[in-house]
Each structure stands twice: as structure tokens, then as C-alpha cells.
Amino acid sequence: MIDLLSSILDAIVALTLLWAIFRALRNLFGGPARTFVGSKSHGKPGPRAAQGQMVRDPVCGMFVSTELSHRLVEDGKTLHFCSEKCRETYQKNAVKA
Ligand SMILES: [Zn+2]
Structure with a gap:
């Protein structure tokens, strides 16, 4: 019973981690695209x-x-x-x- 509970908890922790990683990745890939558009409007020469x-x-x-x-x-x-x-x-x- 305790084994089953701990394995369920492990699964929840793993899922939470996966979700956090997925969110971080989405932010990573979403981020540069937005800043790229922003830097474009600023003008490339700097x-x-x-x-x-x-x-x-x-x-x-x-x-x-x-x-x-x-x-x-x-x-x-x-x-x-x-x-x-x-x-x-x-x-x-x-x-x-
Ligand atoms: Zn020269």
C-alpha cells in the first residue's frame, strides 16, 4: 500500500516536473521570437x-x-x-x- 502511494506520488512529481519543463521550453521558444520582432522595430544597426x-x-x-x-x-x-x-x-x- 505504501509502495503504491509512493509510486503515485512519484508519478505526480514526474508529471509536475514535465509540465514545468514543457512550460519553460515554451517560454524559451516563445521568448526569442517576441524579442526578435522587438529588435527589428528598433532597427538593426543599433x-x-x-x-x-x-x-x-x-x-x-x-x-x-x-x-x-x-x-x-x-x-x-x-x-x-x-x-x-x-x-x-x-x-x-x-x-x-
Ligand atoms: Zn580602411
Whole structure:
């Protein structure tokens, strides 16, 4: 009798756990879909790219944000490069010229 009761209790506990897992999974799969729609309405580029000014990399001609660029100060002017590589290329060319 006690064995039967404990096995019924085990079954109830197992079912409760399964239900909790199912609910958690449903929240997991339901959650990202909702936040994805939300982030879409916010705009993909994000607020980071909008910060600072967009300036042209003199080496490759790419536009870079002054907030994220690799800087080089030359004759009191700040030059902005998209990468360390472009800055190095510029410095090498400046030495040659
Ligand atoms: Zn570049």
C-alpha cells in the first residue's frame, strides 16, 4: 500500500516536473521570437553606429565612425582608419612620400 502511494506520488512529481519543463521550453521558444520582432522595430544597426561622426578612411575609402575608428594624429589633424592595417599602410606610405 505504501509502495503504491509512493509510486503515485512519484508519478505526480514526474508529471509536475514535465509540465514545468514543457512550460519553460515554451517560454524559451516563445521568448526569442517576441524579442526578435522587438529588435527589428528598433532597427538593426543599433545606436552604437549612430554615435560619433562618419569619416572617410583615406586608405581604403571606407566610412568609419569616429567612435570606433583607429586614430592617427598628424599635423594636429586626427585621421580615422577602419582598421589597424589601414593605419599602418597610411603610415608606411607617408614615410615613403
Ligand atoms: Zn580602411
